[in-house]
Amino acid sequence: MPGKPSPIMKTGLGxxxxxxxxxxxxxxxxxxxxxxxxxxxxxxxxAQVLLGPRATPAQVEAFAERMGLDQPVYVRLxxxxxxxxxxxxxxxxxxGRPILDMVLEVLPNTVALAFAAIGLGLLIxxxxxxxxxxxxxxxxxxxxxxxxxxxxxxxxxxxxIYLLLIFSIWLHWLPVxxxxxxxxxxxxxxxxxxxxxxxxxxWIGYIARLMRASMLEVLDEPHIRTLRAYGVxxxxxxxxxxxxxxxxxxxxxxxxxxxxxxxxxxxxxxxFARPGIGSIIYQAINNxxxxxxxxxxxxxxxxxxxxxxxxxxxxAWLDPRIRRSLAEAGPS
Amino acid sequence: MRILLARIWQWPxxxxxxxxxxxxxxxxxxxxVIAPYGPNAIDVKNRLQGPSFTHxxxxxxxxxxxxxxxxxxxxxxxxxxxxxxxxAATIGLLLGMIAALAxxxxxxxxxVIFDIISAFPSTILALALxxxxxxxVANLVLLVSLAFxxxxxxxxxxQTLAIRNAPFIEAERVLGASHGRIVLSHVLPxxxxxxxxxxxxxxxxxxxxxxxxxxxxxxxxxxxASWGSMLRDGYTYLxxxxxxxxxxxxxxxxxxxxxxxFGEALRDATDPKLxxxx
Numbered sequence: 251m252p253g254k255p256s257p258i259m260k261t262g263l264g265x266x267x268x269x270x271x272x273x274x275x276x277x278x279x280x281x282x283x284x285x286x287x288x289x290x291x292x293x294x295x296x297a298q299v300l301l302g303p304r305a306t307p308a309q310v311e312a313f314a315e316r317m318g319l320d321q322p323v324y325v326r327l328x329x330x331x332x333x334x335x336x337x338x339x340x341x342x343x344x345x346g347r348p349i350l351d352m353v354l355e356v357l358p359n360t361v362a363l364a365f366a367a368i369g370l371g372l373l374i375x376x377x378x379x380x381x382x383x384x385x386x387x388x389x390x391x392x393x394x395x396x397x398x399x400x401x402x403x404x405x406x407x408x409x410x411i412y413l414l415l416i417f418s419i420w421l422h423w424l425p426v427x428x429x430x431x432x433x434x435x436x437x438x439x440x441x442x443x444x445x446x447x448x449x450x451x452x453w454i455g456y457i458a459r460l461m462r463a464s465m466l467e468v469l470d471e472p473h474i475r476t477l478r479a480y481g482v483x484x485x486x487x488x489x490x491x492x493x494x495x496x497x498x499x500x501x502x503x504x505x506x507x508x509x510x511x512x513x514x515x516x517x518x519x520x521x522f523a524r525p526g527i528g529s530i531i532y533q534a535i536n537n538x539x540x541x542x543x544x545x546x547x548x549x550x551x552x553x554x555x556x557x558x559x560x561x562x563x564x565x566a567w568l569d570p571r572i573r574r575s576l577a578e579a580g581p582s
Numbered sequence: 583m584r585i586l587l588a589r590i591w592q593w594p595x596x597x598x599x600x601x602x603x604x605x606x607x608x609x610x611x612x613x614x615v616i617a618p619y620g621p622n623a624i625d626v627k628n629r630l631q632g633p634s635f636t637h638x639x640x641x642x643x644x645x646x647x648x649x650x651x652x653x654x655x656x657x658x659x660x661x662x663x664x665x666x667x668x669x670a671a672t673i674g675l676l677l678g679m680i681a682a683l684a685x686x687x688x689x690x691x692x693x694v695i696f697d698i699i700s701a702f703p704s705t706i707l708a709l710a711l712x713x714x715x716x717x718x719v720a721n722l723v724l725l726v727s728l729a730f731x732x733x734x735x736x737x738x739x740x741q742t743l744a745i746r747n748a749p750f751i752e753a754e755r756v757l758g759a760s761h762g763r764i765v766l767s768h769v770l771p772x773x774x775x776x777x778x779x780x781x782x783x784x785x786x787x788x789x790x791x792x793x794x795x796x797x798x799x800x801x802x803x804x805x806x807a808s809w810g811s812m813l814r815d816g817y818t819y820l821x822x823x824x825x826x827x828x829x830x831x832x833x834x835x836x837x838x839x840x841x842x843x844f845g846e847a848l849r850d851a852t853d854p855k856l857x858x859x860x
Contacts, residue, residue: 273697280698285710292714399595403839405790407797408831411817415824509703516706517794521817531706535713535800547702547710555701 266566274559279331281551286330289540290323300343300540339545344537349545352530357549359429360526362438363515366446368504371453376500378454379461380488386466394462398455406514410448410521417444427523445518449511460503464496471495498569505561509554589851596847602840609653610660619647621654621807630823640825642815648829654807655830659837662723662802663788667781669727674734675777679765681735682742692739696732704729705791712800722801726791730784737780741773779852783845786838793834809834 292299297314305313314320318329333340339349382394401409418426430438468474469492477487516528523529527546534542590596609616618638625645633640639648681692699707704726711725745751746769754764795801796810797817804811809830816826 276694277697277701280694281701284698284702288711288714399842400835400839403786403842404835405793405838407794408813408834411813411820411827411831415820415827419820509706513703513705513709513794516709517797520798531709532798535709535798538713540714543710543713547706550703550706551701554703 263566267563270559270562274555277555278552281555282331282334282548283327285544285548285551286327289544290326292540296540299538302538334548339548340541342542343539349542352542353527353546353549356525356527356530359524360512360515360519360528362442363445363449363518363524363526364511366442367449367453367511367514370446370450371457372504374450375454375457376461376497378458379500380465380493382458382462383465383469384484384488391462394458398459401451401455402459404452406449406452407517407521409451410445410518413444413448414521429524429526441522441524445522445524448518448521449514452514453507453511456507457500457504460500461496464499465492468492468496498565501561501568502565505558505565508557508561512550512554586848586851590844590847593847593850595843596851599840599843599845599847602836603844606656606660606837606840609656613653613657617647617650617653619650621651622646622805623650630819630826632823632825639829640823642812642826643819648812648826651807651812652809652829652833655809655812656833656837658802658806658808659789659792659834662719662726662792663785665723666727666730666788666792667784669723670730670784671734671777671781673727674731674736675738675770675773677731678735678738678740679742679769679773681739682746683761683765683769689739692735696735699729700732702729704787705794708791708795709798709800712795717800717803719802719806722792722795726788726795729791730788733780733784734777737776738773741776742769745769745772775852779845779849782841782848785845786841789834789837789841809837 290296297310297317297319298305300317301310301313318326321329337350339353341348342352378394378398382391385391414426417424424444425441428441430441432438474487474492477491478484482491512528515526516531518524519526519528520532527549531543531546531550533539534546587600590600623646625641627645628637628641629643629645631637631641631645637647637649639652642648642651677692677696681689684692702710707729708726711728712721715721715725751764751768754768792801793808793810793813796808797814799811799814801810802808812830813827813834816824816828816830819826
């Protein structure tokens with residue numbers, strides 16, 4: 251509603267952070283409950299489904315008892331919460347390994363992939379957007395616009411297949427599969443190039459478009475025009491004053507795209523046979539290893555909501571308008 | 583409608599989008615008539631062929647004509663994406679209007695449900711749901727639509743809230759119109775515009791998700807042709823022939839690019855702030 255103070259303005263930054271964390275808690279609990287019930291709703295007897303069609307009734311019964319599947323639902327839900335709170339995501343039904351160990355083992359690969367992709371996206375997308383905004387209407391601007399929308403529209407896994415085809419199979423420049431030898435940083439970086447580029451290409455287009463739009467808006471604001479009138483050089487205006495303001499909405503949208511980033515990482519990990527959370531979930535789906543699907547998806551959801559929270563808080567902290575209104579609202 | 587199309591036609595990108603969307607719809611509609619071969623007609627002797635006059639896009643690992651399969655895949659993509667969006671929009675509209683018009687407690691519950699669903703990235707939610715409940719076109723459509731309900735619900739709620747107390751609705755209420763009548767003949771028609779725009783913006787996303795899930799082998803089950811499963815087959819034989827991937831990737835990119843451009847043009851064409859800007 252126009253004119254109504256936003257919740258941030260009423261409570262100050264502390265209150266805002268607290269309310270965001272409280273909402274986050276509810277959402278995480280809700281997501282856990284949903285995941286729990288989803289696995290309970292799997293058609294057929296869960297123990298039978300997990301063990302496969304060859305399991306005898308006695309084996310099914312023993313397995314159900316061992317996994318606690320014979321307990322009432324609320325007991326199991328409670329136990330699930332309790333276990334997750336202690337960092338226990340359950341066990342792989344094939345190997346018996348703790349799922350948390352499996353996830354932690356490959357998590358650095360997925361995180362490195364995500365950061366490399368975002369970093370590459372920002373590194374190229376931001377200057378590209380600034381360039382397009384500065385030379386608005388030029389050939390370069392039009393070319394950037396067409397290229398960005400085309401690469402945004404091309405699904406990550408299609409980009410990944412073609413990068414693999416061109417750079418690994420045809421040109422033999424870069425390795426085809428894996429995440430590189432553990433401990434060998436150079437090898438790992440080389441293995442990161444193609445997967446990260448596959449995800450980053452879409453981001454470059456996305457960030458360039460956003461950056462261009464918000465830069466154009468900022469460059470038209472009175473204070474920037476005043477600076478221009480005072481004879482401040484264009485370069486200085488662009489990089490010192492306008493960029494700071496234009497970067498904020500871009501940051502917010504980057505935050506919103508983290509879910510897509512994680513989903514893209516799954517495909518890329520599968521195509522490049524790269525160990526990571528995505529490939530764990532995929533293998534688990536193919537083996538009908540439901541506890542691993544549940545645990546893996548839970549970790550992805552946690553990464554998603556927490557990174558969204560961080561971006562939200564950064565946004566509130568970076569935007570001088572919000573910061574000022576928080577200061578006026580005083581400590582809570 | 584005509585004015586809207588004319589407005590979309592003004593922008594070069596809108597024109598391109600409209601043409602792509604028209605082409606895709608046409609191919610989807612006419613695939614059985616214009617496809618040179620049956621999508622599942624196997625000819626193992628001529629497997630993994632490059633493009634030729636007999637097979638314009640080449641053949642796949644079973645010797646099936648790729649052009650025919652790409653055309654058949656267009657039907658799948660169009661049907662799945664329209665069905666998903668229709669279901670998600672209907673449920674979202676219903677829940678969104680309930681949230682806006684019902685007592686606060688119910689509104690809270692609906693919003694928390696939206697928040698929880700949104701806590702899952704949509705592709706990953708669809709992936710998890712299909713992994714658990716099994717593959718098949720019906721499951722695919724139902725489960726993917728679930729992931730899109732919150733977006734439609736939120737926009738329907740916001741729009742309903744904005745016009746809930748508008749004078750013309752108050753007047754209807756004073757005149758003694760029932761709740762149902764107010765919702766059906768006044769609220770619904772007034773909030774459909776933005777919902778329609780959101781629907782068109784989400785079509786490429788759904789096409790990508792369907793293709794992605796089919797690529798992973800848990801989307802549209804064989805022998806139905808889906809661009810995603812064609813890419814998967816092509817990926818398996820990438821060392822021997824690139825053609826199976828090219829047709830499917832091209833069609834997929836054309837569809838997502840075209841519907842993205844169309845969706846954006848539709849959004850701009852319905853935005854009163856941009857009226858008169860070309």
